[in-house]
Amino acid sequence: MNQLAKSSIMLSPYKSSARWLWIAPTVFLILILAIPTTAIILRGATFEGFRDVLNNSTIKQALWFTAWQALASTALTLIVALPATFVLSRFAFTGNRALQALITVPFLLPTVVVGAAFLAVFPSQLHYTATALIIAHAYFNLTVVVRIVGARWEQLHPGIEQAARTLGASPLTVFRTVTLPLLHSALATASGVIALFAFTSYGIVRTLGGPARATIETEIYTRSVLIGDMPGALALSIVQMIVLTALLWWWAKRHRGESVSPQISVAQRAPSTRGQVALVYGIALATAAVVIAPLSALLWRSLTRTTPGATRFTLSGWRAVTSSTTLGAISTSTLFALCAMVIATVLGLMVALGVAYGSPRFVWLERISVLPLTVSAVTIGLGILITYDTAPYDFRSTWIITPLAHSLIALPLVVRIVLPVVRQIPRGLQSVASTLGATPLQTWLTVDRPLMSRAVGASAAIAFAISIGEFGATSFLTRRSSETLPVTISRLLSRPGDALRTQAYALCVIIVVISMIAIFLIDMLRPSRKAK
């Protein structure tokens, strides 16, 4: 009977305490996001500023390059990822899950490390070229295609394609006339995501593009930090915000009212004919090799030094790691990542619980918590830099400002992971618990907490990984006394000399190991009995 009526007048055990949960996240978003972006707009939105920016040939070049490399990166990602997506979603084979996990790794790597890995794997002729940049973007975004398009492809019933075959279509025609049109929407979604990432890519461009290959993001950095053209940097930030907001608006419009369809995946079948076996394993092995090659190059180059005519084994890069500067960077990065993890997880949890239990009116809280996505990390860094650099608000020199910026970047993801899980917890369980005598706090601790701990753990791991690799905002906020690993790596890579480079590669290996350990540990810590 009247389910809707019931749920609306139902008394939630958490209602009174959940009413206050909006305060801390809102204050945080105002201080770290709203005030800094408003400062950029107020100080940068002048007619002269825009006129100068649009007349500047370097900037025009950067705008043009940003746009075309984003399109080229998207196209290349699709070309490289589609064969793997096909075998992963259509065939059951040994190593299917391992390959899926492997393809996720580049996406979790710090962007500076991805850039460094391609410096390590490519011959020097390819360094600082658009080609290298586009290939690195494709590498980073492989998993976007595999996840988004793969989810759709798994649901396509093979019978549809078989029907087309019986009607006389060749395999290629079937793909073109049946499969592709059915995948169209997922392909568009994935392309949108990749284009967005490539458009705002910063760490990869800084390490791999060099001075010749400027995008909007790196140009904002160059103008504000290196050559002191603040009006130009601010105007570019505003251009970037407009483009991002427009893209995300288009995205939200496209997906409005679209519900996540239940995952009815058609049973995957094992490759049956000899040709299929060759195809499946061929594609799987090639993809695995593509993912592993840059990472092994990183490890290899951290242990060797190339002099004209010879490559010799050396531990000098690793020995330099134990110097006080790099040890300092390792501990700074770890400390920042732990802080950002705690802040983002606690605030994200507050948003999720506030939205789910506080009041139906709290939908606005969910909406504002995704706002950090509309601003690039570089813009966040620049905004904080210009807002909090004068007394009495000179927070820029306090160390906590960097982890706070990292938390802001991680917050939308934490909310995205935790909120759907909180919403899925059956309200009946809370009612049962209270009829059995549990206080609201006991109900939360014994019912909700165990059911959401997995999601909270996953979001904490992601917040940690984001923070330890974050480079965009950090490059504006970091001080020599509290440099993070990505900043140190970027500094070492930008200087000439093979010795420094070997050291940078060793640090890349360390940062990869730290992120993987964090993800593994958090995965281990969660309770073994988990929600289904």
Added chain:
Amino acid sequence: MLALTDITLNYEGRTILDSASLSVARGEIVSLVGPSGSGKTTLLRVIAGLEQPSQGTVVIDNKLMTGIPTHKRDVGLVFQDNQLFPHLCVFDNIAYSLRVKRVSKALQIEKVNEMLSLIGMEDLARRDVGQLSGGEAKRIAVARALVADPFILLLDEPLTGLDAELRDRLLEDMGALLRARKTTVVHVTHDHNEATRLSDRVVDVRTLGQSGVQLQ
């Protein structure tokens, strides 16, 4: 005893309960019958404090329940869809109310084992609740509600969705169990046969609201 007086519940201009009154004596088993949408379940939820009536009072054991939250009302509610905790095993589901009331471990084990043997499921103590059959899950839900001896047990369509043979057997078992423990019960069903077999008194929920008439 339990006394409901003039319970009215409106939602968005619709009256779901219209000054419903009912009293149940200690140890009595009362069945509320009526078609779906007649407000039976809502009435149970009002007794449990899971829903707030627009007006009227609930008195349990001579204490006025207005403003008293669910967990302090000493009621047990068996939900139509059981709502077993998916992250806890059978034993921990039944022990839940003892655990939140900080009953000693030894007593928890004793009481839960007693319930398990009463419902004939001693072997399933460590079973994952996801692996239970419909009948087993229902028995666990009843045991979980009864283990801490609530003042009143509320049963919401407890046998809906089970096959006929199982319903018969559970009806017998449940009736015997409740009578042996002298539990005060309000039972909601749309099935007259089930109501007459289980309870001491059958009341049509649509007649509760006839102004001023106290139904016996």
